[in-house]
Amino acid sequence: MQEGLSHPKSQFSSWFLEVVSRAGLADLRYGVKGFIVHLPPAVQAMKAMYRLYEQELERRGHKPYWFPAVIPESCFQLEKEHVEGFAPEVFWITQHGDQEELGEKLALRPTSETGIYRMFSLWIRSWKDLPLKLYQSCQVWRHETKATKPFIRGREFWWIEAHDAFATREEAEKQVLEDMEMTERVMHQEFGIPFIFFKRPEWDKFAGAVHTYAADSLMPDGRIIQQPSTHLLGQNFSKPFQILYTDEKGEKKHVWQTCYGPCIWRMLASVIAIHGDDKGLVFPFKIAPVQVVIIPVSQDTAVIKKCKEIYEKVRERFRAELDLTDRTPGWKFNEWELRGAAIRIEIGPKELQTKTLTLCRRDTGSRLCVQEYELLEEIEKLGEELTQNLIKRADEWFSSQVQDAKTLDEVRKKAGKGFLRVPWCSIDEKGRECAERLKEQFALHVRGVRVDKQEKPEGKCIICGKPAGCIVYIGRQY
């Protein structure tokens, strides 16, 4: 009998590492801290996730680019706050060949603003060149000092970065909203990851941004994981990088910019964590590495033949596997549940006789008998139902993870699980000290003010006791 996971999902940290390794998503033994080897199911899932995100970005007018992985030091240092924010994490290429020094050090990109915006200054001349909306799907590298965890925090990860330039601040602000819509459209409606978009406090902005908005999701242990953020960069980069356009009246003006960073790698972490169960991985249908697995429940020649026939049919439209190894059907059921195959087709003598097929859904384990001629449509339908069920389940759990806390005492009692909704003095600079005290005393972070609805402040700041200027959400973070 194939052994199940040794940790239930309620022991989240251990479960997560075990499922990543047992289901063959990643190998952590590469030998360089924070760098992992991505195994086929992880690559397949991420490729499907990239496709969905790229489609959405292109549908909204972004074009695909590939920029170099390196940024020259002089260029990297042009925006002061940005360089201060990222410099500590940069890997530097300084030599080539046999210890020969490079003319200029090259940063292995930790993010690409400084490399890309120098090109913006060459590309943008007139108002007719605007808006300029582009993205690249790529890896970035950051010398993280915190503990690294596969798909959650690493020194090398896979993401998308979208960089947009506009003639006016209004258009840039609209782009920030569009970025939030894309997050909802893809991360929530396709990947089933629930989130709340927050306007981040002044002291927690992206290095170089005017405002930062970030989608926070939760892990099953109640800790917060930051998913995509979108930043209103204003003219903070267009000034040092001299990105100017001539408007319709012939005046030269600096462009307004935004950037948006959906991290596919980290979204996979949320997919694993949110949808998985005690048996292993569960994926929304469209991004499942294996959408359909076909398992013969007898070694009968006619059964095997039918399995192969069905496999050939199914793989034309779906990512499919046919398991003809010499394990028992029970072993195979467990193994493919562990790996998160979305739909299992069982074929035995009974199925041959009745000319039907038995489909089993990974999320509910429920079985369905279908006629052969309707198989592909039924898979499609069942896949969609599975996805919708995962989204519903995730949403229900997520909304149960928000609690009110009006005083420090209540915070103390409820801290650690999900979000606490608390009255707060301010998310401007003047609230920073309260945030630092909250962090020191409770290891809790201020995530910011909700973007999707205005919440009326009531009561007093839980730290300084001044009248609340806003409602913020706090929690433990990854």
Next chain:
Amino acid sequence: MQEGLSHPKSQFSSWFLEVVSRAGLADLRYGVKGFIVHLPPAVQAMKAMYRLYEQELERRGHKPYWFPAVIPESCFQLEKEHVEGFAPEVFWITQHGDQEELGEKLALRPTSETGIYRMFSLWIRSWKDLPLKLYQSCQVWRHETKATKPFIRGREFWWIEAHDAFATREEAEKQVLEDMEMTERVMHQEFGIPFIFFKRPEWDKFAGAVHTYAADSLMPDGRIIQQPSTHLLGQNFSKPFQILYTDEKGEKKHVWQTCYGPCIWRMLASVIAIHGDDKGLVFPFKIAPVQVVIIPVSQDTAVIKKCKEIYEKVRERFRAELDLTDRTPGWKFNEWELRGAAIRIEIGPKELQTKTLTLCRRDTGSRLCVQEYELLEEIEKLGEELTQNLIKRADEWFSSQVQDAKTLDEVRKKAGKGFLRVPWCSIDEKGRECAERLKEQFALHVRGVRVDKQEKPEGKCIICGKPAGCIVYIGRQY
């Protein structure tokens, strides 16, 4: 009027650089030697090329992996010949943050054998783990000292590397043949790039290989460009990396390995060079960044409306553009020919009246009238005809580029254009000196012995005059 290219294709070098820039494939002004910015059409073409190649690799049992971009120095140096071959070109990451030294220097991968094969030694235990066939699509970085040219030679480029391990030498040798078949299937039959596969001479093998087989194609100026190579690595890596399996009798043995490196980036160079013409880019249909462009030939409201309607229909299935800018139809025709849009749909009052559409093919310029209801099928059909025509044209030209030369005198007369087929002493070590003399005197390189057919040696080695042991092909190389 949109200006045509200022260089005809017969001035190949200038034409190539002009078309890369005018058709918006790449921007060479990034400011780091050998690193270029890839603009949307280049990314779109390469993404389509990657998809076709990955499909073929997966169809033949390769699974997708992503390995880290860095290789620790100690690991990089395990195979002696390999490190000697690649070390001069390696970019080294030595620092992080503010000039802090890394514990161990990291090579930015110039190729991934040494990083991947250490994992092989962890993954392979028994004969049941074999064969192991995998690939990754990724970038590699090499500090080239030769002049860099976009898509031809750069310090950063995009490729696929496939790495396979087998129980026996015979299986590994079969894989080498399969790699050649895949090259034929995708590079020739999909991308239309003709080639000859050569067994490379001893002195021109991949660093660490037992044998190297490489597909040489030609550029329009008659110079040779190396396309994918596949290498029989034998046990040269499995010994230092200790990749051992236990066979069915319980004996421990070293695996036999192969690796194969189709470089999508460089294939794009061949696509541009081979299919392009005096008007600009021409792409095989499946990989064209723009498969269909729709151009209204009048500003009539009904015409514009019809254009939009057709565009919505066409983009469901093809990469399509609708050009509604205020340029003249003639300007647009030229512009989209320059950019290599495969099929142009012209819509004007006449088309509205007759409920037909006029399609124009990029390769021949010929026009075809189709009914609206059959549009998508006709595009598909025309696209396939276009591709087949490009392949045929390329093949005819390519086979005209092989000439015989029996003496040094003939070589002198014919040198520089395409391949010369010459009698040669040997492609083993003992032929090296002749090859060096040929290179010094004529700047000609020995490409090796044809793999697809046995050619009987006749006459004398053109250099040393000894009886010919083989027929080799020689030429100028990129």
